[in-house]
Amino acid sequence: MLAKSWRVIAPVQKDRASASEEFIFSEITGGDISVALSYPATILPPKEFLLPPHEILFEYEGDAAKASDASKILIFGLSLEDLEGVFRLDQIFSRPVADEAYKKRRANTILVAIDRFSPPKHIPFDLYLMKVSEKQFVGYAGSHEGQKILKSSLFKNQTVRIPTVKKTSDPLLSDKDLLRAIEKSKKHKVWDELAETCFGCGICSYVCPLCYCFETHDEIDFGESENLCGKRCRTWDSCMLKHFAETTHHNFRPELRDRIYNWYFHKFVRMPREYGFPGCVDCNRCVIYCPAKINYRKVLEEVLADYKKLNRRKK
């Protein structure tokens, strides 16, 4: 029913034949695909639809350039963490200068979240489905579009007891010393140790809901037109990659150690200063997919503990 008005994206099992335990957000086109209502974090976060891995910023033919269209999509089944990730990405791409390409996609996106927690007060959504039992969901509309879905035949009016289930904030990520600890840790041995095990592959950036660095490049279309046709595109990048800060004559961050530090610095120092929140929603994707089994929580805990120890000694 939803697919009539939107391209519907929902979590599905990556490979049903092999009974894979991995899930992905995928476009639902036919009736044969079973949408997961309860699933572990998908491989890629929903950012892949708002800031696609390869995106056309504008197309041109001869003299005329036009911004590319964004189709109307509905992302179904976001967890509260992924919803929070989108909410933060929205703010990043609207301040201090708004990115039109992102804004356009986002304006054409409907978010339907599902989680066991009570609906969040500070995060906007179109529809929030609170799972109250195995087969029962309580729907909350957060927008006009959400209201429309809620009023459709998909939902029944019923009286149920709704518990209040609050998501507690993560004590590590909300530790008030974390920002200072990371900021002051440039010389900490942990970055040298990480550089010994990290492959510098950038997978942690790709799977992160809040890594958004990018490259741009031009593509030329060789078609029928007599005019030069092509597009300027944006693709995902990662600050972990060696050439990330390289200009034609100098690489400003050639050492892996410094690139690793910059990754943490961005998430836990630069982003909180710029936007008031860390670049992490604790979805654990970077831990699951890191080929070197690096766990950012252990890194943060070590740096934070050493910072606190040093501060105690100073007092």
Add this chain to the structure above:
Amino acid sequence: MRTHNWIPRKAKIAERRSLTENIVGLRLKFTAGRPFSFHPGQFVMLSVLGFGEIPIGITTSPAEKGFFEVAVSSIGMVSQKICSLSVGDEVGVNGPFGNGFPLSKIKGKDVVLLAGGFGLAPLRSLIHLVQKDKKMFKSLKILSGARNPKFLLYRDEYKDWEKFAEVYLTVDEGDSTWKGCVGNITKLFDRINVDAGSVIIVCGPPPMFKPIINRYAGKRVAESDLLLLLERRMKCGIGKCQHCTCGKLYVCLDGPVFSYDQLKYNDEAFR
């Protein structure tokens, strides 16, 4: 709220001249639309469709109406393409971006410009502004160094500049025509008097910064009055792509003009 839609404005190359064997100066005029307003020291993202977009400093002042100029060094794929264009060809322009020089802060002061090679290009926007408003600074000294005489930018303009500024030049290696100073730009320091309370503005390769900082910062010149221009890789100009970050600063938003006290404890600034 400022927005960025990525589609560049079209500008025509009105004039083109070789500044050195691999640096080209272009005068650009927008083909349509609103007048272009910018601060000296800002930069644009310059592009050629099918090739890509690169950050390039503006080299003329806002007092010059109807056009602006840039200097492009032919080293990467996009810059090589831009340098190969002819008068009448079109380029794309996004921007202006960045903070530019803090004019209200430096007005009425003794100003010393220190340029290393290509670094003279963005400083020229300030020189051209003074050319129109000669009372803008109490005094202006221009110190410019290059690898050899052929790499000195805007040589045909120095005579005009000498009407309102003291111009000092040096080259690492002289040739048969060169009668001026030979040696590093630090050699020129001994020839000038930097009065207390002066403002020094530096643009050039990063190794140039240290001797200047050591000699002047917090001594004859306040740390907040020593201004340094940084150059980084950039893909957006709006503080998103992350390529130009230096610790907590963005060169595209907070810079490219920084005061030394802003960068003093920033490990990533002086690489």
